[in-house]
Amino acid sequence: MNSATVFTFSKNIPIWAWCSLAANGLLSLTVAMLVVTNYKLPEDPQATATITSTSTTTKTIESNQPSPLFGEPRTELLAIGRNHKWTYQQWVEQLQREAIAAANNRPDRLTVLVGDSLSLWFPSKLLPWDRNWLNQGISGETTAGLLKRLYLFDSTRPETIFVMIGINDLVHGVDDTTILANQSRIIGQLRAVHPGSQIVVQSILPHSGESATWEGRDRLLLLSNSRIRKINRSLKALADVEGAFFLNLHPLFTDAQGFLRSELSTDGLHLNDKGYQVWSTAIKMYSKMRLEEPQ
DSSP: OOHHHHHHHHHTSOHHHHHHHHHHHHHHHHHHHHHHOOOOOOSSTTSOOOEEEOOOOOOOOOOSSOOOSSHHHHHHHHHHHHHTTOOHHHHHHHHHHHHHHHHHTOOTTEEEEEESHHHHTOOGGGSOTTSEEEEEEOTTOOHHHHHHHGGGGTTSOOSEEEEEOOHHHHHTTOOHHHHHHHHHHHHHHHHHHOTTSEEEEEOOOOOOGGGOOOTTHHHHHTSOHHHHHHHHHHHHHHHHHHTOEEEOOGGGGBOTTSSBOGGGBSSSSSBOHHHHHHHHHHHHHHIIIIITSOO
């Protein structure tokens, strides 16, 4: 292919496409640099993100091109659940049905995403497509609630389990000691039931403080982002002790003052598509550079 051919091809690509490619490339490069860098978890909200692991677990299973397990049908079902204001128990029953389906017809590279609303509303289209995903998130979930329902996917035999939990505990005034004790029990139970799975503990994300529009804004204002950073450092230490991986997403979502970046959020607590794209890119790069490295 000569230079003239390249130029002709370039002219046919819209400007927005070039911008998207450049932005995604920059994001991937940034996350990749964070993955391979082993800094200490920062006190300073402007410090660089850290993504580390201390686990010795099984190597991932290669697959040609899997896709999210429940895809668009699940997206439609979640819309029904949201519009009809399903109860907590209805969500539990739905997640159990999906877990049973995954266990009965286990796809390659099955990966569980478990946690609260941040996990629940992760768009299927934005999850990394080199894995098959089982989403086990429930809106409003706490560490105590999650601990009681981990049994739902006991029989799934996932390759990897990504856990993000704790923000609702903090918003409702649960003390750090209780949160960390529950986190320890969650990791311990997952390791006991899924000895061949990689357990990835993900950091708690920041909130946007005064600029938040979330309905529980008053409770958010009582929770400092410095406390979230402190408990994330404890989570990292806990993951080290328990032999789990730790993915510190927190700095990827913070602005210069340590608040959740407004362009990544819908209401100062939850994420928009751009925020989920950042999370998805971090998971993908983390998987390639940590979970799939030679053991």
